Amino acid sequence: MSQSRDNSLPTSHFTRALIYTALLIFAVYYLLPLFVMLTNSLKTLDEIRAGNMLALPRSITIEPWLKAWDSAQIGVDPSGLKPYFMNSVLMVIPAVLISTMLGAINGYILTKWNFRGAGVMFGLMLFSCFIPFQIVLIPMARVLGLIGLAGTTSGLVLVHVVYGIGFTTLFFRNYYNAFPDELVRAALLDGAGFFRIFWRILLPSSGPIIVVTIIWQFTNIWNDFLFGASFADFDSQPITVALNNLVSSSTGVKEYNVHFAGAILAALPTLIVYIVSGRYFVRGLMAGSVKG
């Protein structure tokens, strides 16, 4: 956001100092949990017990990270989070790509090829973004069983595609709405057809919204817990489910350092995406909350 349209008030040095102090305190509030996770994931369990969570590690150890990655006890196996991380990767990539592609073509149709009933269709698709997914858990489990995808990564891909279409369609619809209809008319006169107009004219100009949509879908699907917990088997569980199993297992000593390392591992992909392309992330959030 540019500084050109600021609504700032004329203020004294004192109030400005106050404002900065308040803003800094809030920054500490938001950073503190991450700081605690990071520092304590680099301590030994003994040091954690002896000291406190806000102290910096006296000697840095990466042992908890290694353990969280490939030897921590999760469920029945001492496999670490590695296999589950891979499950998430295998689930996220196809689900994001398919739902983004479908959203793009749907948005194109809904804005540039308006036909009777398209408004109602979009309304129904839009509402589907906001349903509590508890309402579909039981029938979905049955359908996945019927088509032989119960407990598989493919099944999860299907689930995430179906319940992601609403948002991806919304994103592309709003983006293409701003595209002049005359472009499509010009292309029609030039002799391009339905698919060619999409492929040659609209899609090449959709870079920003493709990035927004991919980031949005990636974040949502990577962070999903409900579907993973409901429809996955042990060998297809995504990392969020595995992390929860790791942290909430009641047996043995609480290995805070391993839990924190695991939590950061689970958060790393979305955090990296956020750091690299935060601007698009925010645009997605905004687009997801302001429809129309």
Place this chain on the structure above:
Amino acid sequence: MISSSSSRLLDKIRAWLPALVLSPSFAAILLFVYGFIIFTGYLSLTDSRLLPSFDFVGLINYQKLLGLRHWNTALKNLAIFGGLYISICVILGLLLAILLDQKIRVEGILRPIYLYPMALSFIVTGTAWKWFLDPGFGLEHTMQTWGFLDFQFRWIKDRNMAIYTIVIAAVWQSSGFVMAMFLAGLRGIDTEIMKAAQIDGAGNFQLYRRIVLPQLRPAFLSAFVVLTHLAIKTYDLVVAMTNGGPGRATEVPATFMYSYTFTRSQMGIGSGSAVIMLAMIASIMVPYLYAELRQGGKT
């Protein structure tokens, strides 16, 4: 230039092509969303227990639901959680947005810091706050090692207070997002209106109360709707932080539905609770989306 019958057929296909290409997505939504809603709605009227049954029993499940202590706890918790979560997020988000809108030099650094929790999974957030608020490891322990030996903070273990710890974590996760919504709203206000109000003699407080806040109405509405729907859907965070405990003290409708359906084999009652969740969300989202779509205008 000659239109033969075969090219007419092509024209017909051409005319139907958009609808044809949209139809798989739409069919999927119809089946997997609306079909499933009907299915779950029907199950809530049957005596389904471990497995779906199709024996119709009327509204008995809803009657049972109303009498269940766990369900009432879940509703009460949702009211407490939702009320606090929404109001604190809105207040905090608005405050942060107004402060950030005062030509803050380091805004480019602060804004992403306020917003990054939104990129995290609720399970990660839950893990962080679960241990941060854990008496044996987190805040209480830390304060005691600093010499405040009487310091106590064990809400997360307290049946009466645990739900408030969920509020703390949820606010941490979402308030930055609300801040971003308000900031966008503030940046959209015409600066000339602000100048005019200042020339009219409005003080800072009056300026915000009388001129700025009324213009943020759409942002308030969006924030309210988004937060309400997130509150009703809250599930992962509770699972990660307290797993509904201590006892069932932090039960919310989403965890109730899951445990009744899949661990207690009361599918009929579980379905009923899901239907009620849907009704709650629909009562807010449907008018909102309808208004937004109308406003967006049909092209």
Place this chain on the structure above:
Amino acid sequence: MAFLDIIGVTKRFGSVKVLHEINIGVEEGEFLVLVGPSGCGKSTLLNMIAGLEIVSSGEIRIRDSRINEVHPSQRDIAMVFQSYALYPNMTVGGNMAFGLEMHGISKSERQALVKEVAELLQITPLLDRKPSQLSGGQRQRVAMGRALVRDPDVFLFDEPLSNLDAKLRVDMRTEIKKLHLKLGTTTVYVTHDQIEAMTLSTRIAVMMDGHLQQIGSPAEIYQLPSNLFVAGFMGSPPMNLIPAKIVNGNDGIALHVSLHSGEMTALNLYQPSPGLLNQVGREVILGLRPESITDPDSADRNSPANQPLLNRIIITETAGSDTFVKTMLGGVEITSRMRGDSEVSANSDASLVVDMSKAVLFDPQSEQRIS
């Protein structure tokens, strides 16, 4: 049969009729301008010619073959849009070549055609740029280039100049006229700007509320508007429309109109049509262009029917080459166009000259021209 025939064309959206039985024949090489206020149906008609809207009933024919069902790209037309509709992801050259590519023209041929048209329009240096790197005027040129390169039977223009600033608009207007003179391609041009219509066209079709009001050469439209709407819409400032009454004057049949003072004066009709002779006492609307009520210095000395008039000047507006002067005539405020150095001043009486050979008469009820 003309080159492009629009025969009884009607457009309905549901039960709403937006175009009523339009009949227009455009001869080969003609430059027809469709003009009217927004919402009059002119763009809809253009889109139907292009094939972008379905014709509800009636027929559109090019070279005497029906094209109602022909796909837009097969009609051998090219169109310039108001927003230019340049493909944002393609270069200028790519934009111009796209239609050729879709029609299966080989790459070398495309390049040659694009090069030729780019030289004609002097946009050769822009060929590798993207539309976002161009100014408004350059985009306009590229949009025309994209149409030209197709070498179509008919050019369609949809308000192509309305997004340009005033000066550029005038320049591009001249440019389009030159191109038409050079290429002679049949053109249908939509605008709401009556000056554009007058300057560009060989014929003008004035439309309102989905009805064709009048079609004719610019001079016909200007001098003999067929109804009050056309009289008021075309010309800037528009034609003065003055309530009057037919009377028997000293010198044949005349019109009674009231002056500023409330006094009545009689203006003799010049060569009145025989039908009017027995209409004494009828209320009519007298239509006079601003340059037909002027000061004696500015009057057309060759006119056979100049009549003097003494009236109060309300206000004068100097506009460089012209001075516009407001007076009251027939109870309405009217505008006169005088020379720039005219020395009339407000709140004084001045003697004016009315050129009755240019007068037209309308029926106040039917709003149609009767003479």
